[in-house]
Amino acid sequence: MSFSNSDNCIGIRAPYYLSITTAVLSAALSAITVPGNLLICIAILKDPHKDLRTSFNYFVLNLAIADLIVGAITDPMSAVFHVRESLGYPVESWIWLLHLSYFISCTASLLSMGALAIERYVIVSSNYRRRFQPSRAILASVGILIISCILPTAYFIVGFNKFAFIFANTAIIFTVAIICFTFTRIYHSLRANVLRLQTSHSERMATAAILLEKRISRGFIFIIVFFLCCTIPACIVIYLINFCTTCSCILIHWSRDLFFLLVVINCSANQFLYAWRMPNFTKALRKLPVICGLIKPSTNNFNSRSFTDSQIN
Numbered sequence: 001m002s003f004s005n006s007d008n009c010i011g012i013r014a015p016y017y018l019s020i021t022t023a024v025l026s027a028a029l030s031a032i033t034v035p036g037n038l039l040i041c042i043a044i045l046k047d048p049h050k051d052l053r054t055s056f057n058y059f060v061l062n063l064a065i066a067d068l069i070v071g072a073i074t075d076p077m078s079a080v081f082h083v084r085e086s087l088g089y090p091v092e093s094w095i096w097l098l099h100l101s102y103f104i105s106c107t108a109s110l111l112s113m114g115a116l117a118i119e120r121y122v123i124v125s126s127n128y129r130r131r132f133q134p135s136r137a138i139l140a141s142v143g144i145l146i147i148s149c150i151l152p153t154a155y156f157i158v159g160f161n162k163f164a165f166i167f168a169n170t171a172i173i174f175t176v177a178i179i180c181f182t183f184t185r186i187y188h189s190l191r192a193n194v195l196r197l198q199t200s201h202s203e204r205m206a207t208a209a210i211l212l213e214k215r216i217s218r219g220f221i222f223i224i225v226f227f228l229c230c231t232i233p234a235c236i237v238i239y240l241i242n243f244c245t246t247c248s249c250i251l252i253h254w255s256r257d258l259f260f261l262l263v264v265i266n267c268s269a270n271q272f273l274y275a276w277r278m279p280n281f282t283k284a285l286r287k288l289p290v291i292c293g294l295i296k297p298s299t300n301n302f303n304s305r306s307f308t309d310s311q312i313n
Contacts (some may be wrong), residue, residue, distance in 0.1 A: 003147055005148045009249035009252045009253065011092070012249045012253075013088075014082075014085060014086060014250075014253035014257070015243070015253070016086050017248060018253060018254060018257060019082040019083070019085045020082070020083075020086050021087035021257075022078065022082045022260070022261065023078070023079045023081075023083045023086065024079075024256045025068060025261055026076070026078035026079040026082065026261075026264070027075070027076070027079040029071065029075050029120055029261075029264055029265065029268045030071045030072070030075035030076050030079065031070070032268050033067055033070060033071025033072075033075065033264075033267065033271070034068065034071040034072050034208055035269040036271040036272075036276065037064040037065075037067045037068040037071060037271050038068060039062070039274075039276045039285055039288075040060065040064040040281065041061060041065060041068065043065050043261065043284040043285050043288070043303070043309070044057055044058075044060070044061045044064075044284075045061075046284070046287075046288070047284065048284050048287035048288075049280070049283060049284055049287070051083075051280055051284075052280060052284060053134060054134065054279070055119055055131070055132030055133065055134050055136065055137035056116065056119055056120070056132075057138075058134055058137035058138055058141060059112060059115050059116045059119055059137055059141065060116065060275050061141070062108070062112045062115070062144060062145070062268075063109060063112035063113060063116065063270055064270075064271065064275065065108075066105055066106075066108035066109040066112055066145075066148070066267070067105075067109050067221070067267045067270050067271065068099070069104075069105040069108070070102075070105045070106060070109060070264055070267040070268070071267070071268065074098070074101045074102050074105050074106075074264065075102050075103065075264060077097065077101060077151050078098060078260065080263075081095065081098050082257075095279045096155075096156075099155060099160050099163075100152055100155060100265075102264075103151075103163065103167060103266070104148050104149055104152050104153035104157060105148075106167075106171070106263050106264070106267060107148040107151055107152065107171045108144055108148035108169070109266075109267045109270065110171045110172060110174075110175040111144045111147065111171065111175065112141070112144055112149060113175055113179065113227075113270070114174065114175045114178040114179065115137075115140055115141070115177050116274070117145060117179045117182040117183065118178060118182060119132050119137070120182065120186060120295075121181075121182035121185055121186055124185075124189050124190070125127065125185060125186070129310040136186045151170075151171075152167075153168065158206075160256075161238075161241055161242055162236060162242065164238045164241070164242075164259060165238055165239070165241075165242045167238075168234065168238045168239075169235075172231050172235060172237070172263075174232065175227075176227070176228065176231055176232075177229075179223070179224060179227060179302045180224060183220045183223070183224060186220070187220060192236055194221035207268075209243045222273070223273050224275065226265060226266075226269060230262045230263065230265055230266035230269075231262070231263075231266065234258075234259050234263055235261075237255040237256075237258050237259045238255075240255050241256065242261070248287050293297035
């Protein structure tokens with residue numbers, strides 16, 4: 001395996017317009033990511049209706065914490081870094097802080113998404129006979145945070161480009177494989193339940209099951225497509241950075257910033273793909289003094305305890 005000489009571009013500044021564009025997008029993503037994920041954390045921790053302390057929601061909490069770190073630390077650091085870069089100030093001495101924050105928070109976010117998918121797969125594939133204990137979900141969440149802090153230490157050994165390549169081939173591809181596999185298996189389990197109900201001569205239950213299957217299928221497809229739209233291009237550009245021997249430094253800088261932005265865009269969108277589609281969360285948020293009256297009641301009746309009844313549509 002031969003890597004490119006892209007590390008030689010470290011001392012060459014990115015174009016002014018690229019630095020400004022990345023800074024503006026980073027600031028905008030921070031403004032989107034922080035409020036929503038902060039409210040999700042508050043809703044689960046306060047749990048005013050005592051119906052959010054489930055294994056699924058603990059994984060959602062872990063995902064929200066990881067994405068909150070992205071929005072509160074990584075994105076603002078990126079904005080400051082690129083503004084300083086555009087103005088010609090020295091930035092190389094503290095770029096490692098941005099990189100380390102990025103890899104730790106994004107690894108935790110990706111692994112939390114994988115844990116959510118696995119938890120749903122275990123429960124749905126057992127026809128809801130098996131349940132994750134909340135204590136196990138908490139232990140798994142702690143394990144994810146520990147792994148996310150340990151894995152990026154390799155960055156100090158191999159540098160950004162090579163560790164980004166490792167990150168793409170471990171955290172990203174692992175999560176892609178887990179989500180695609182588990183969602184496919186969940187769909188087949190739901191389809192089997194529909195067929196079983198259709199043969200049970202219960203027309204009303206079969207019709208309801210078919211409608212639910214369609215809603216869930218749309219939700220799964222939307223989550224997978226959006227996730228793949230962010231992660232596949234991110235993997236492509238990191239391969240370009242590491243294997244292109246003829247690429248100019250301008251192209252390398254564009255690729256680096258695109259890789260960064262694609263992953264944090266996915267982190268900013270997680271809140272809308274998961275928690276904000278669940279009526280129990282909005283119901284809990286309406287109990288918070290600063291939110292009361294701002295969120296309209298949900299018209300959906302699905303419970304937030306699982307993907308299959310959490311109104312992901």
